[in-house]
């Protein structure tokens with residue numbers, strides 16, 4: 001759809017693919033954007049933000065030194081920030097699109113090949129002020145944060161502890177004499193480690209520390225802490241701060257370390273929405289649920305599902321367009337070389353990426369709506385929906401990030417050697433997304449949180465108590481026995497729930513059997529965790545299959561027949577893919593037969609063939625502009641080889657015919673003079 005500006009000749013294969021596409025690409029773009037008006041506004045914003053003047057880098061970012069890369073990222077962050085402040089508000093800013101629109105996030109990818117050092121400011125510092133401060137505190141901090149006088153990050157993780165928040169060691173001890181907290185890092189392992197932007201960029205941060213008052217520890221709480229002088233940017237006395245060094249990705253995010261030497265902050269810098277310290281040091285707990293201070297993490301887990309869906313859409317766009325341009329080998333002797341997209345194995349690698357990008361995006365939209373409901377409940381003092389939502393957001397964060405990272409890597413594999421080039425952008429997309437599997441809660445740890453909820457739900461079902469919506473299926477599958485098999489989409493979703501129920505049931509049995517042998521519940525749980533992670537994964541998989549199928553049907557109710565058909569093909573492909581991936585589970589927990597398995601495989605292969613003519617149209621429908629894709633392999637015009645050569649020529653090593661190392665080392669070596 002979007003041919004961007006200044007399009008030169010489009011690769012003939014790509015042009016033919018587009019001519020043969022069975023549907024109007026714009027229709028699917030509108031569906032994914034949540035309506036035609038959203039698409040129009042997004043494109044307007046993209047048109048005036050993505051100008052050459054702001055984006056052009058003479059030397060590719062990846063050829064710069066770490067320091068230059070960081071400085072370039074700060075430069076662009078400031079330009080981007082100013083642009084947002086000055087111009088985008090004319091469009092009503094983010095509100096134009098509603099809270100679940102990620103237009104600015106999407107545009108930011110054109111500015112930063114890696115990541116903005118200010119991501120944590122907007123992504124976590126500001127949301128934590130909104131979620132953890134009283135109204136009075138918000139009125140003090142929000143205007144300063146939004147006008148960028150105060151630039152902040154979220155420093156929770158320490159060298160010694162990330163997952164186990166209760167084990168954090170940084171202390172915040174209240175001193176009623178001065179009405180201050182004294183922040184202290186008692187050990188090396190208590191140093192804060194990882195916070196994005198902390199190394200060099202921010203002047204404030206949210207610090208999560210163990211609160212001590214009147215000789216008692218009340219657990220971890222968040223505090224707003226100024227760490228650098230606003231004028232000179234020098235670290236303040238009592239603060240030891242720096243950058244943690246090179247990483248697999250995120251290299252422009254200046255992730256940092258931070259230690260405190262009896263550093264004092266005012267009492268009111270404790271974020272007091274969920275707990276307060278009175279002037280005399282009395283601790284007042286306002287959080288009846290007990291885990292409300294974990295709220296920012298839950299929010300980011302929700303955002304991350306959308307984040308990885310978009311990044312997978314980028315990778316799929318690059319790989320599918322490249323596969324339509326690239327020709328290799330021969331299918332029959334003497335025949336012309338086919339487009340690699342015509343190999344069924346290539347379709348198997350790539351079409352699941354398109355379907356998964358849709359599945360995750362629709363699931364993320366649904367998750368956001370569910371989250372909005374939970375937030376409204378909390379505003380009215382109701383926290384009953386929080387345990388279910390914590391279980392749901394935990395498993396969706398874990399599975400979406402893990403699936404997306406694996407599939408992005410698959411996109412890279414599918415591009416052969418050229419996929420390994422930084423200029424393809426696939427390595428950077430992968431390095432960014434693979435981190436999402438770890439940060440904001442590690443994969444295994446979050447699935448075990450979900451498993452804890454599932455086991456409790458199972459016990460409730462046994463006791464005949466009512467279940468919350470996402471686990472209500474357990475009542476249906478409560479009795480032992482195999483789930484009947486039915487190869488329709490609805491049947492596959494039911495079977496997925498049946499598998500989840502079967503696995504949860506097996507975990508319950510396993511824990512109980514272990515307890516019967518005399519083990520403590522904790523030990524029995526620990527020995528069952530491999531099964532528990534698998535059960536939570538199965539539950540989450542069933543939820544995604546269910547939401548994707550029903551949301552796709554709902555969204556396409558008014559679509560043209562061809563769009564409905566191709567969207568149906570994608571959902572069916574997704575369901576068949578996962579049924580085949582989990583065939584062992586289906587054989588164990590459902591009545592699927594050998595003939596059914598053969599039929600599933602056959603249908604899956606038929607779907608690959610049906611989707612093949614529309615593959616390029618489907619990735620065009622993601623409507624991701626070249627500036628955002630940032631890829632030699634994935635540009636709209638398909639000029640792959642020209643772009644690869646153009647980028648290669650920008651390498652600093654090509655600036656001179658002979659590098660000085662020849663004279664310094666190679667020549668002496670050749671002449672035996674080294």
Ligand SMILES: CCCCCCCCCCCCC/C=C/C(=O)SCCNC(=O)CCNC(=O)[C@H](O)C(C)(C)COP(=O)(O)OP(=O)(O)OC[C@H]1O[C@@H](n2cnc3c(N)ncnc32)[C@H](O)[C@@H]1OP(=O)(O)O
Pocket residue numbers: 104105119120122123154156157162163164165166196291294295297298300303304307386387390439440441442445449452453
């Ligand atoms: C313009 C804006 C753009 C935005 C773009 C967004 C993109 C996003 C990019 C942002 C970049 C982010 C960079 C990364 C940042 C970070 O990583 S910050 C640090 C994040 N750290 C973590 O996530 C740590 C993970 N650990 C935990 O969450 C917890 O420690 C734990 C594993 C959940 C365990 O906590 P603990 O206190 O020990 O509890 P338990 O004993 O296990 O459980 C007790 C009960 O509490 C329930 N519970 C736990 N957590 C929650 C929760 N969050 N909400 C509700 N309930 C919770 C748990 O289920 C237990 O319940 P019961 O079983 O009923 O007892």
Ligand SMILES: Cc1cc2nc3c(=O)[nH]c(=O)nc-3n(C[C@H](O)[C@H](O)[C@H](O)COP(=O)(O)OP(=O)(O)OC[C@H]3O[C@@H](n4cnc5c(N)ncnc54)[C@H](O)[C@@H]3O)c2cc1C
Pocket residue numbers: 120154155156157160161162163164193194195196250255435438439440441442443444445448
């Ligand atoms: C790119 C990036 C950016 C980050 N940004 C920030 C930031 O801005 N602010 C911030 O505060 N933090 C940040 N983090 C830190 C991040 O939140 C933690 O790394 C993450 O929560 C994982 O914790 P950990 O490193 O302690 O891993 P660990 O918990 O040490 O995990 C190591 C292994 O132990 C396993 N494990 C741990 N506990 C259990 C358990 N109970 N049961 C079973 N297995 C277990 C894990 O599954 C994993 O395999 C960032 C991390 C990265 C990679």
